[in-house]
Amino acid sequence: MHIIQIDWLQLGIGYLALLIPAAILLYYQTGLVKKLGIATIRMTLQLLFVGYYLEYLFKFDNAWLNLAWIVIMVIVADLATTDRSELKRAPLFIPIFFATFIGIIVIDFFFLEIVIRLPHVLTAQYAIPITGMLLGNCLRSNVIGINAFFYSLKDQRDLYHFYLASGATRTEALFPFYREALKKAANPTLATIATIGLVSLPGMMTGQILGGNSPLTAIKYQIMIILAIFAGTILSVFLAIRFSHSRAFDQFDRLNEDILK
Amino acid sequence: MIRFENVTLRFGEEQVLDDLSFELEPGSKTVLEGPSGSGKTSILRLCMGFQQPNQGNIYFNDELLNAESISNIRKQIAWLPQDAQVGMGSVRDVLNFPFTFKSNESEAPTDDSLKDLLSQMALNNGILDKSFRDLSGGQKQRIGIALCLLLNRPLFLLDEPTASLDPASKRKVMNLLFSNPDRTILSTSHDPEWVEQTDNVIHLA
Numbered sequence: 337m338h339i340i341q342i343d344w345l346q347l348g349i350g351y352l353a354l355l356i357p358a359a360i361l362l363y364y365q366t367g368l369v370k371k372l373g374i375a376t377i378r379m380t381l382q383l384l385f386v387g388y389y390l391e392y393l394f395k396f397d398n399a400w401l402n403l404a405w406i407v408i409m410v411i412v413a414d415l416a417t418t419d420r421s422e423l424k425r426a427p428l429f430i431p432i433f434f435a436t437f438i439g440i441i442v443i444d445f446f447f448l449e450i451v452i453r454l455p456h457v458l459t460a461q462y463a464i465p466i467t468g469m470l471l472g473n474c475l476r477s478n479v480i481g482i483n484a485f486f487y488s489l490k491d492q493r494d495l496y497h498f499y500l501a502s503g504a505t506r507t508e509a510l511f512p513f514y515r516e517a518l519k520k521a522a523n524p525t526l527a528t529i530a531t532i533g534l535v536s537l538p539g540m541m542t543g544q545i546l547g548g549n550s551p552l553t554a555i556k557y558q559i560m561i562i563l564a565i566f567a568g569t570i571l572s573v574f575l576a577i578r579f580s581h582s583r584a585f586d587q588f589d590r591l592n593e594d595i596l597k
Numbered sequence: 598m599i600r601f602e603n604v605t606l607r608f609g610e611e612q613v614l615d616d617l618s619f620e621l622e623p624g625s626k627t628v629l630e631g632p633s634g635s636g637k638t639s640i641l642r643l644c645m646g647f648q649q650p651n652q653g654n655i656y657f658n659d660e661l662l663n664a665e666s667i668s669n670i671r672k673q674i675a676w677l678p679q680d681a682q683v684g685m686g687s688v689r690d691v692l693n694f695p696f697t698f699k700s701n702e703s704e705a706p707t708d709d710s711l712k713d714l715l716s717q718m719a720l721n722n723g724i725l726d727k728s729f730r731d732l733s734g735g736q737k738q739r740i741g742i743a744l745c746l747l748l749n750r751p752l753f754l755l756d757e758p759t760a761s762l763d764p765a766s767k768r769k770v771m772n773l774l775f776s777n778p779d780r781t782i783l784s785t786s787h788d789p790e791w792v793e794q795t796d797n798v799i800h801l802a
Contacts, residue, residue, distance in 0.1 A: 494678045495685070501645045501676040502748060503700040505668070512685060512694075587664035588646040 339548050351376070394460045402458040406444075406467050410437045413475045417576075421483040422597045431579035436478065439572025440470055447564045466561060469540060473525065473565045474572045481521030481573035486584065489513050489591050496591070506581075506589045514577065521573045525566055532562065598623045598752060598781045599644060604653035606639055613639055616653070619799055623751070626775060626782045628792050631801030637785035638679060641754045644783065645671060672700050675745035679756040679785075681737040683744055688732070689725040692744060706747050714743050717773060719766045734761035742770055755784040759791050 342350075354376060361368045393405060414433045418425040444467055448454050454462055489496055489510075499509035532538055540561050544554035584595055599621045606614040613636040621627055629637040642648040643655060646667040655662040657670045677683075684691030689711075696705035706714075712722045718739045724732070729740065738761045745753055753774070759767045767790065774782065775794055786792060 492682065494680065495682050497642075497645070497647050498676060498678055498683050499695065499698075500647075501671050501674050501754075502695040502698065502744075503672045504695070504698045508698045588649070588667055590647060 339546070390460070390464060393464060397460045399456065399458045402460050402463050405464060406440065406458075407437070409468065409471050410440060413471050413478075416475055417478045417482065420479045421486075423482065423486060424595050424597060427583040427592075427595050428580055431583060432478065432482070432576050435575035435579045436471070436474055436572050438575055439474055439568050440467055442571065443470060443564050443568040446567075447560060451560060465540075466564065469561055470564055470568045474569050477521040477525065477569035477573050478576050480524070481517045482576055482580075484520040485513055485517035485577050486580075486591070486596060488516060490593060490596060493591065500589055506585060509589070514574075517577060518570065518573060522566075522570060525569055529562055529566065532558075538562075598625075598658060599783070600656040600659075601640075601643075602654045602656070604643065604650045604655065606636060606643065606648065607651050614650075614801075618653075621781055621783060621797070623781055624779050625797055626795040627784065627797035627799060628795040629783070629785045629799050629801060630787075630792065635801040637801060638756055641676070641756055641783065641785065644752075644754055645674060645676060673751050675748040675750040675753050677738075677741045677745055677753070677755045677758055679760070681734070681741040681761075683737075683741045684729055686729065687725065688727055688729050688740055691729045691740060692725075692747065695744065695748065701748065704747070704749065711747075714746060717769065718743055719769055735763060735766065738762060739766060739770060742774065746773060751779070751781060753780060753782045753784075755782060755786075757785055757787070759786065759788045 354372065358369050358372060361372065389405075393401060410433060413436055414429060415425070417432050417436070418428055444458075444463065448459075448463055448466065449457065452462060492513075496509055496513065499512075500506070538558055538561075541551075541554040541558040544557055545551055580595075584592055586592055601617055601619050604614055604617045605612070613634075617636075617640075629640055631637055639648055643650060644657075644662075646662060646664075657666070657673065660666050660670070662670055684694055686694075692706070692711055695701055711725065715722060715724065720736065720739055720743075724736065724740075729737070732740065738758065742755075742758060745755070755774075758774070759770065762770060767788075771791065771794055774780075782795070784791070784795070792798060
């Protein structure tokens, strides 16, 4: 299939579409027009940077270089997770980094090396975009799950203490809090899975079709990425909470509320 | 059973307890009295290791309360928090959940024993399938006390146990709690009837 290339002028014309939301936001005095401008500039610069960087990454296609890029993506996701989940960065940066990294690498390895069977480890063309999609979703779920866990523990401190006072180990007393956090983290992805194809055509599938692939190949990749996203997000949310224990609880099993903002 | 030795507790600049010492004999029924903010609930929380004294020591059966001993000490305690938030889900879930803990597995109540206990507390069996969150304050308090009785620990720490109870259910609950001479009770209360039933009163300024 022939792919229609977009030149820079055509892309520039695409920006004109923003005039419509900008006019509506301006008319209703939402104060968001400046934010829209900044967000659009940031998005453009970030993607330009990534686009050029990926050109080089794809050209060299070295597993170590690709792994280094994945580590950088995980660090950026980690910074965003601690910020958005209203937790202090210093005590939780390392546990959340390892949780996200392990969640990503385990699922990447399973799908890229066992399911797709790449010609060599971490082939850039597959590993980078798939890891990016996984990370974006892990970030969203981690924020929801970690925030739900620690803030419900703070709000229901007496209930948690009641379980401890009733003879529970820390793991036993935290069980209902894990359950609620995992439910909250899983629900948005589950809702997306349930309506996919009916309400929306997902980005990866659309991208592959636009890239000239047959719709059937596109849905196979799409199904695979959905499975990977769900497995990766639940694993990373669970690990992020579990790895935070040593920083989040003291010797008397009390929550260290200093980790909350 | 429990001994406070020169315990001082401060929250920032605020002095809550100043050089407090007392000892509870096994089987004694004690109430802590004092105005709000005098440290009554803090004393209960100190007994469970949820607060740490700034100075002084707490002993449970002559064993120093510290990070090593706390999990064993907690296994001797049944606690009723002031707001009686003792679980989530249905009342049946609330009453059964603590018996999923390894240390309590062998004492899990049967459905019949649950129903029997509820009827002694003027609660009908239908309450088991209701959502705990939807219960009234008095019902929650009685479920919390029922849980303490089911756990059947040597030391009961009860924070305002009759605050939300009507006179009839209060009498039933008090009979159940005070009927066991071996049970040690440390409580907080503003209720004269409760205070009258106890044999020790500790006044806090």
